[in-house]
Amino acid sequence: MMNQNQPPSDGRHDDDSALADFLASLMDYTPTIPDELVEHYVAKSGFQCPDVRLIRLVAVATQKFISEVATDALQQCKARQSAAVKDKRDKQQKQDKRLILTMEDLSKALHEYGVNVKRQEYFADSPSAGIDPASREE
Amino acid sequence: MSDGGGESGRDNEQDARRKSGGRGGDDFGRAIAKIAVAQICENVGFQSFQQSALESLSDVAIRYLRDLGKTAHFYANLAGRTHCNVFDVIQGLEDLGSSQGFSGASDVNRCLASSGTVREISQYVSLEQEIPFARPVPRFPVTRNRKPTPSFLQIGETPPGNHIPPWLPAFPDPHTYIQTPVWNERATDPRTDKVEQARQRRKAERSLLNLQQRLACNGSVAPAQVDPADAGKLKRAAESNPFLASPLQQGEKDVSPVVCPAKLAKNMAVENQVSVLEAFAPAIEAVKSGVCESVDAGKKVLPNKRPTVHFKFGIGKKALGAPVDLSLHSKSAGKTASWFGKDEEKDDKKRRAEKILKESMENQQEFAQ
Numbered sequence: 001m002m003n004q005n006q007p008p009s010d011g012r013h014d015d016d017s018a019l020a021d022f023l024a025s026l027m028d029y030t031p032t033i034p035d036e037l038v039e040h041y042v043a044k045s046g047f048q049c050p051d052v053r054l055i056r057l058v059a060v061a062t063q064k065f066i067s068e069v070a071t072d073a074l075q076q077c078k079a080r081q082s083a084a085v086k087d088k089r090d091k092q093q094k095q096d097k098r099l100i101l102t103m104e105d106l107s108k109a110l111h112e113y114g115v116n117v118k119r120q121e122y123f124a125d126s127p128s129a130g131i132d133p134a135s136r137e138e
Numbered sequence: 139m140s141d142g143g144g145e146s147g148r149d150n151e152q153d154a155r156r157k158s159g160g161r162g163g164d165d166f167g168r169a170i171a172k173i174a175v176a177q178i179c180e181n182v183g184f185q186s187f188q189q190s191a192l193e194s195l196s197d198v199a200i201r202y203l204r205d206l207g208k209t210a211h212f213y214a215n216l217a218g219r220t221h222c223n224v225f226d227v228i229q230g231l232e233d234l235g236s237s238q239g240f241s242g243a244s245d246v247n248r249c250l251a252s253s254g255t256v257r258e259i260s261q262y263v264s265l266e267q268e269i270p271f272a273r274p275v276p277r278f279p280v281t282r283n284r285k286p287t288p289s290f291l292q293i294g295e296t297p298p299g300n301h302i303p304p305w306l307p308a309f310p311d312p313h314t315y316i317q318t319p320v321w322n323e324r325a326t327d328p329r330t331d332k333v334e335q336a337r338q339r340r341k342a343e344r345s346l347l348n349l350q351q352r353l354a355c356n357g358s359v360a361p362a363q364v365d366p367a368d369a370g371k372l373k374r375a376a377e378s379n380p381f382l383a384s385p386l387q388q389g390e391k392d393v394s395p396v397v398c399p400a401k402l403a404k405n406m407a408v409e410n411q412v413s414v415l416e417a418f419a420p421a422i423e424a425v426k427s428g429v430c431e432s433v434d435a436g437k438k439v440l441p442n443k444r445p446t447v448h449f450k451f452g453i454g455k456k457a458l459g460a461p462v463d464l465s466l467h468s469k470s471a472g473k474t475a476s477w478f479g480k481d482e483e484k485d486d487k488k489r490r491a492e493k494i495l496k497e498s499m500e501n502q503q504e505f506a507q
Contacts, residue, residue: 015249019251023224032178032270041204042206062199065199070179103188103190
């Protein structure tokens with residue numbers, strides 16, 4: 001379905017062919033998210049399409065989205081590590097080379113995409129949780 | 139979404155897992171999504187994840203998928219279709235990416251085919267290396283083939299009522315919904331049970347008695363007590379087994395007469411009463427009465443009174459009443475019974491000669507009675 005009612009001109013013809021080519025190239029590319037998973041979840045929403053290329057397009061789009069989020073989280077993590085290193089330069093550098101995806105970084109990254117993920121600061125299992133042990137004895 | 143941090147206690151994680159597991163039972167799809175997201179993150183550069191962070195991100199991915207499908211479906215419906223189009227998907231992508239922004243978003247007259255989102259995706263595809271999913275994924279969800287209830291036509295029934303067409307599924311069997319009284323097929327009439335029991339007991343006594351007599355008497359001819367009721371059975375058995383042949387009529391064959399053990403018990407004043415004799419007293423009575431009856435009726439009968447066999451009971455020695463001695467000694471031919479004590483030394487022939495003499499003597503006595 002086209003938005004415009006005008007017959008496709010040469011420019012648009014290129015766009016159509018570009019799109020068609022892109023969709024054809026999608027068949028060669030195997031997205032990380034498997035087709036069966038995509039089909040299952042879009043079917044839950046009512047998406048009905050027998051065309052595999054569309055499924056692939058959706059899978060690739062999701063993969064792109066997740067990789068963007070992960071990249072942002074990685075930048076957050078690296079920024080934090082570099083900041084930590086700067087503070088404790090006199091002591092031995094806490095070169096935590098392992099890059100771990102933490103909730104903090106993820107929540108910051110997702111916030112830009114409109115997803116609010118909050119992490120609890122602490123869990124109060126008992127009324128005395130978080131209280132200084134010295135004062136607890138009183 | 140709120141989820142605990144990775145360093146939280148095990149209990150909290152388990153609770154969270156239980157909660158997420160209860161959300162529709164979509165565990166398999168979630169697990170696959172977690173694997174896929176982990177692979178993407180690894181490709182980006184991460185080396186490890188926090189559990190909660192991974193679960194949150196996979197949740198986000200699933201939600202993105204569903205939102206994209208929903209939006210595409212919405213646009214298809216808007217255009218009056220049920221099946222989605224590539225342009226529906228592109229429009230959905232534009233909707234979801236509008237918060238981030240894509241090139242050409244502000245262009246009101248933009249063409250979908252050259253949408254900024256598609257271009258970004260094609261860039262991504264060309265730049266990023268291909269990471270196939272780690273494991274083969276089966277087609278899911280698996281639907282179970284249920285066997286439908288067969289219709290009336292299929293089971294060959296006619297529906298009970300003209301208003302029911304035969305292609306409808308058949309009614310369930312009446313025993314599944316109507317409680318019918320359960321009848322115990324075996325008659326548990328206590329009276330008949332008792333009668334049956336008594337009859338079997340009598341039968342057992344009778345056969346035991348017969349066996350005893352057979353062992354007590356000469357082994358040559360078995361003067362078995364013929365119960366009128368068992369006559370038919372004996373006839374049938376006789377065809378197969380000569381030993382089970384019905385006894386001969388009185389005077390049919392010249393046999394040495396033998397006395398009925400009951401007679402012996404009555405005649406002899408035996409000090410030691412054998413317990414078996416006592417036990418058989420009622421049966422013996424019955425036998426005697428049966429004997430009289432059979433004699434009167436003229437049916438096959440007891441061997442008529444044969445002379446008593448005299449036994450010598452050793453004083454102080456353990457003596458068994460000969461007729462009730464069921465030991466193997468008594469089975470030998472020509473011996474009525476074995477007796478203990480000094481009589482064991484006697485020769486077989488001598489014993490037999492004595493017996494014959496006595497029998498002839500007794501015969502005269504009994505016939506006189």
